[in-house]
Amino acid sequence: SPRAIVSPSVLASNFAQLGDEIRRMMKCGAEWVHMDVMDGHFVPNITMGAPVLASVNKDVKDVFMDCHMMVSDPEKWVKPVAEAGGKSYTFHIEALADPSKAPELVDLIHSHGMRAAVAISPHTPSSAISTSLGQKVDMLLVMTVVPGAGGQKFMRECVPKVSELRERFPEKDIQVDGGVGPGTIGCCARAGSNVIVAGTALFGASDPKSVIDDFKKQVDE
Ligand code: DX5
Ligand code: ZN
Numbered sequence: 001s002p003r004a005i006v007s008p009s010v011l012a013s014n015f016a017q018l019g020d021e022i023r024r025m026m027k028c029g030a031e032w033v034h035m036d037v038m039d040g041h042f043v044p045n046i047t048m049g050a051p052v053l054a055s056v057n058k059d060v061k062d063v064f065m066d067c068h069m070m071v072s073d074p075e076k077w078v079k080p081v082a083e084a085g086g087k088s089y090t091f092h093i094e095a096l097a098d099p100s101k102a103p104e105l106v107d108l109i110h111s112h113g114m115r116a117a118v119a120i121s122p123h124t125p126s127s128a129i130s131t132s133l134g135q136k137v138d139m140l141l142v143m144t145v146v147p148g149a150g151g152q153k154f155m156r157e158c159v160p161k162v163s164e165l166r167e168r169f170p171e172k173d174i175q176v177d178g179g180v181g182p183g184t185i186g187c188c189a190r191a192g193s194n195v196i197v198a199g200t201a202l203f204g205a206s207d208p209k210s211v212i213d214d215f216k217k218q219v220d221e
Contacts, residue, residue, distance in 0.1 A: 001166065002173050004219035005195045006212050007032035007066045009177070011047065011150035012199030018052070019059035025202060028209035029216070032066040032088070034177070034197045036150075037081075039071040042095055043148035050080035057085030064088070068119070068177065068197075070147045071095065075105055082112035090117035090141050090175075093128050106136045117141055117175065126161040126168075134169045139195060144188075145178030150199040154179030159191050166192025182211060189218040 008030050013021035022033050035053060040046040053065055067086040071077060074091035081089055089109045093099055102118065109116035117139035120128055126142075134140060142162050145152040155178070165174055176193040181201030188196065196215045202208045 001192050001194045001219075002171065003194065004216040005031045005173070006202075006215050007034040007175070007195060007197045008202045008208075009034040009036055009068075009150060009197050009199030010203075011036045012203035015048075018056055021203065022056060022060050022063060025208065025212075026060070026063070028202075029212045030202075032064045032195075033060075034199075035065050035067045035086075037067060037069050037071060037077070038148070042072040042092065043070045045148055050077065050084040053081060053084035053086055066090070066195075066197075068141070069095075075108060078105075078108050078112050078114075082114055086114055088115040088117060088139065090119050090139070092119045092121065092147070094121055094124055099128065102133050103136055106133070115139065117173075119143060119147075119177075120161065122146055122155050122158050126164040129165065131168070134165070134172065137172070139173035139175055140165050140169065141175040141177055142193065143178055144176050144180065144184075147178075152179055154181075154184040156184075156187065159187050162188065162191035162193050182214060185215050185218050189215075189221065194219050 008025040038045045038047040066088045106116045115138040119141035144158045174193045175195035176188045177197035180198045
């Protein structure tokens with residue numbers, strides 16, 4: 001599988017000191033930072049939007065913003081997020097009224113200079129990602145909690161979808177997100193995920209560097 005990448009979810013950070021929190025994780029070896037954008041419609045909560053991304057991009061040198069768009073109109077935010085400095089743009093397949101339009105959305109994301117990724121929520125089977133869509137995106141995100149909040153319990157029943165997608169798309173980045181920590185990284189890594197999102201397990205850790213090192217070690221094993 002591709003190389004290990006750790007993407008701390010800022011949802012578990014102190015939003016009043018976002019720049020400092022992100023720098024802290026980057027110093028501990030995090031390659032990316034996972035920005036959870038929620039619109040109060042696709043999911044009940046509201047978190048942040050393009051203005052916050054733009055401020056972070058200005059404030060944190062060399063930040064790679066991995067934007068997880070939990071929004072109902074993913075096409076609507078491609079341009080604002082790209083202009084705010086987003087580097088990767090993940091949309092949910094469930095957000096599209098017509099999933100056959102997903103390849104067009106991937107083209108739009110790419111035309112704005114970002115990596116494109118597609119996410120599946122726990123209730124969505126891996127078969128919702130067609131072969132052509134999987135080949136077109138840069139990354140597949142398998143949610144291991146119902147999107148909407150940090151700090152939830154890892155849903156082990158989602159892990160087989162990681163194995164299925166790893167088998168179908170051996171070269172792609174596969175991300176896991178939700179309840180991932182020292183106790184759950186093992187099964188994610190063995191199933192073939194290489195991009196690890198963690199909020200609570202990193203921002204709540206007394207020694208986040210050791211947790212990040214362990215994540216990478218388990219992915220690379
Ligand atoms: C859930 C978000 C996740 C979440 C991860 O809706 O997409 O990124 O913040 O946080 P933890 O690791 O605390 O489950
Ligand atoms: Zn997320």
